[in-house]
Structures are given as structure tokens and as C-alpha cells.
Amino acid sequence: MSEALVASRAPGTDTSVPGVSGARQFWRRLRAQRAALVAAGIVALLVLVALAAPLLTAIEGQDPTTYHPSLIDSARGGVPVGSLGGIGGDHWLGVEPQTGRDLFARLAYGARVSLGVALAATLVQVFIGVVVGVAAALGNRWVDQLLSRATDIIVAMPLMIMSLALLAIVPSSFPRPVLVALVIGLIAWGNIAKIVRAQTLTLKELDYVSAARLSGWGAWRIARRELLPGLAAPVITYSALLVPQNISVEAALSFLGVGVKPPTPSWGQMLTAADVWYQAAPQYLLLPAGALFVTVLALTVLGDGVRTALDPRAASRLRVGTGRRREAMADAGASAGATTADAGAGTVHASSGTVHASSGSADASTGSADASATKEAKA
Template sequence: MSEAVLAAETPGALAPGVSGARQFWRRLRTRRAALVAAAVVALLVLVALAAPLLVALEGQDPTTYHPALVDSARGGVPVGSLGGISADHWLGVEPQTGRDLFARLVYGARVSLGVALAATVVQLALGVAVGLAAGLGNRWVDQLLTRVADIFVAMPLMIVALALLAVVPTSFPRPVLVALVVGLVSGWATLAKLVRAQTLTLKEADYVAAARLSGWATVRIARRELLPGLAAPVITFAAILVPTNISVEAALSFLGVGVRPPTPSWGQMLTSANVWYQAAPQYLLLPAGALFVTVLALTVLGDGVRTALDPRAASRLRVGTGRKDGAS
């Protein structure tokens, strides 16, 4: 009975008998921009996963040099119009080396998205674990973990990442190293503070107190009672972390300390393209456009997920704009 009253009084709350996933999808479907962004993200992920198949279909690979396709007398400018676009090279070739741009672009999607997603997984695991430990621990544990999180929040990511990536041996796989550095240095501390604050609120709820009186262990309470309540803010924060991590990976590669040749990444392609924007503009525009579209799509999708998970957001939107349910 109390759940029905709460659902009736809370704008956008889950109706009795309606699953959370179904209600989330129902809200998300009303936001057309988020659906378009989700389709773009799905397409990018599909391209990244199918990179070997797409490159094989073109008949090229991302590392083979084609010196005959560049004009050495002009400094390595691609031969032909539009940067050497042809039936064999769908997006043209790279200046100086003649490497296929389409192959490097789709393999760069695999590296950039893979590094960003791996870093996000590290950030989520660390942030949730530290936040739960701080929220459920005693006063000393709480203060210690909170101070550690404060230090990492204030830590300059780019400076620390530059220092760490510069001293690690080159034999260590660079994409894995970049994902670990980004995941361990940034993002997780802010998430930990968010999870701690939410845990302190949730552990005062009646159902958590009942579980504690029943003799449940702290780990079981966290897994069965607290984690479901933390799902919405954690998923929302993850949707923000992914585009941020893509930008960080691109910036590190652009500075020369991220993914290194011959492994392609969009940031690394931008590094090499900064001197070719006049002679071969597509070499700069293609990776820059891919980065822009990816970050924009993930940002719009993250905003849509946040609104769909927050039952009060739709209510605030209706009150502020006078729009009815189902408006996009």
C-alpha cells in the first residue's frame, strides 16, 4: 500500500507492476535526440568491432606503406584528387607514408573506444568500491577514504598522466597502459564521493535497517540492498565518463605520450595531421570529425539516460515548459 501511495505522490515514479527497465525504456523513447545518439554510438561500436572485416573488404590494412601513392617531390602529398581517393582507397591515403586512411580510421575507432571503455570500467569499479567502503565504514575509514578521494579529485590529470606514461617502458602495451592511467588517475574519485553520499542516505532507509537487524553481513547488505539503489547515479556518471575518456585519450595521443605508431588512434592521427591541413585537409578532418561525432553522440545519450533514470527530471521539464508526457 505504501509503495502505491509513494508512486502516486512522486512525479514520474515507477508505477506498481511496471519494471524499472520498462519504465526507463518508456522514458528514453520520448527523447528522440537520445535515440539518434544511441543509434550513432551503436554504429560506431559496430564499426570498431568489424574493423578487420571492413578493412579486408576494402583490401587494405592500416600499416602498409604505399610510397607510389604520394608525391615525394611535393613533400609527400597524396597523388590524385581528394587526397588519393580511389576504388582501392575509399578515403584516400596518408601523406608521406601512403597508408590507407579508411583502414587507419576504423582501427583508430577500435583503439579510442576500447581505451575509453576500459578506463571507464576501472573508474566504476574503483569509485563504487571506495564509495561503499567509505559510506559503510566507521568514522576513521570514512575520513581516510574521503581524504584520498579529495586528493585525486584535485590532482591534475594531464600532468600526472604525462609523467606516468613517460616513465613506463615502451614494451608495455600502450593502449592497456593508457586505459589504466586514465582509469586510476581521474574520474573514480568524484564517483566515490557521489556513491558515499548516496550510501549514507540509503543506509538510513527502513529496509536496510531491517536487513541489519536480521543479521545480514555488511557485504550482503551492500550487494542486495544498496547496489540496486546506486544503479541510477552510477550509470548516469558512466555515461559522462566515456566521452570524457575519449577526449583524454585523444589529447594524450596528440601530445605524443598516448598510443604510439604504428597502432592507429584518432588522437595520433591528429598529431600527424597538424602540418597537412592545407595540402591534405581530409587527413585532419576525418579523425577530428570522428572524434566530434563520437563525443557529441555519447554526451547526448548520457543526458538522455540521466533524464530517463531521474523520475523528477520529466516533472521539472513539464512544470518549466508546460509540455505533456510523451513530448520529445
């Protein structure tokens, strides 16, 4: 029944049900944004490097954990031997100070950790947030109040402090990347739950959802068949913006020493070890910091492009508003021109009336003169 209502809507209305044509429109709008395409290419390259890290390091002939003491100048405190941090054919980006481990291998494997933790944490956040938000919107008043207050508590929790506390008490035998992803995901799902609840409350009032409810569908069937397709756009948009945020959180936790533990490489962990080498070996600090900056920036730009492609009305509001202002100014100009023309016509009519009045006065004077002449003739 609800499907019939959706199909019978007027052309041009948004049914919020994604299909083949909707996917084609999304890709066409996304391709129209050059910045989003460049960001997508950078993200794809980073993901490819992360996935192909074993192959790339095998081509280089290095690995991320092997020490090379012969490439370190002990007399200078552990600075790499050679120019630019020991860059050469055997070590494409040089080696680490004090240890001599290959920087390219550690950056490639660090991308796996940073991107993997961020994506896993985002999936946990989205799953919990969607379930809680939909349950709060479809439940009765007490369920809504209970879940909404729980969401407020989660949002009010300081993410970094809670993560530090939880990561400090968990045994080190637990896999650290998995633990970091779980901690971030379990603490930071409040905002997406609020977004999903607000959007679900809006979708509940639409006709096709009401028709599905009147036809006897259960709450979870309505949520799965009618509400979740409508929630896809805001959830995907917010998820695309969560990934760079989670990358930054993972890097900060590793920088503080409670994230991924050595010898597993991580960009945040590399920044922690590089804070005392920024003068003697600046590439050791600039490489992980630059990789982190480029990744976060590319994901942020891509997330904004996805938001615009999924909701083109947001991008066209400025153009529509400008067009309406131009139309209003044109109408005002036309009205002013018409008023001026009417005023000119009134002036012409008034002048004509004056001329007619002057003619009438002349005729009256002529009549008076004729009457006087007639009287004199009779006399």
C-alpha cells in the same frame, strides 16, 4: 524482512530496485527522446565499425599499416596523388600524406583503440569509485575520514600531468592501450567515489535498509542486496558521461606523444601527424577530428538521455513547476473574482440600506405631518 518492507510500500513510491517493469519504463522513456535515439544509433554504428574493422578493411582490400609510396607525390613534399587526398575505389577515404597508408583502415582501427581505451578506463573508474564510496559510507568515522581524504587527494591531482608522468616512465614493452586505460582509470575515480558516498549515505537512512540492519545482515550483504540496486541509476548516468571524457583524454595523450605508439592507429595520434598537413591535405586532419567530435557529442547526448530516462523527475520538474504556477495563478484569479463579487454584494447591501434609511426618513416625515393635522383638528 527488508524485501517485505519494500513490497509493502505504497503504490507509486520508488523502491530503487530495478526489475522487469523498471527496465521497460526505462526503454519507453529513452525511446521518447529523439535526440538520445539518434545518438544511440550513431554510437552503435561506431561500435559496429570498430568491431568489424578487419572485415571492412578486407572488403576494401587494404590494411592500416601498409605503405603505398606510389600514391605519394614526392615532388610536392609527400602530398597524396589525385583529387581529395587520393579518394577512389581502392581507398575509400584517401591515403595519408608521406606514407600512403589507407585512411579508412586507420580510422576504423583507431575507433577500436579510442573506444576500447575509453570503455576500459571507465570500468576501472567505476569499480574503484563504487568500492571506495560504499566503504566510506558504511565504515566508521575513521574509515570515512581516511577514504574521503584519499578521494580528495585523487580529485585534486591534475589528470593530464600525472598521466604524462606515469606514461613517460613505463617501459615501452608494456602494451600501450592497456597502460593508457589503467592510468586514466587509476587517476580519475575520485568524482564517482564522491557521488557514490553521498548517495549511499542517503540510502542508509531508508526504512528497508534499517530493517535489513536490524535483521542481522552484514554491511557487505546490505551493500550488495539493498544499496547497489539503488546506486545503479547515478552510477550508470555518470559512467555514460565518463566515456566521452576518457576518449578526449586518450586523444590528448596520443596527441602529446605519450599515448598509443605507432604503428597502432589512434585518432589522437592521427591528429598529431596531421598538424602540418591541414593546408596541403585538409582531409587528413578533418577526418579524425570529425570522428572524434561526432563520437564525443553522441556519447554526451546519449548519457544525458540515460540520465533523464533513469530519473524522470529531473525532466518533469520544469513541467511540474509550470503547472503549479498555473494552478496558483488560477487560484489567485478565482480569489480575486470572489473578492470583487463580495465587494459588489456589499455595495448592493449598502445601497439597500441607504434606500431603507431614506424610506424611514419619509415615513417619519409623514408621521410628523399627521400629528400636526390631528392637533389642529382638536383645536
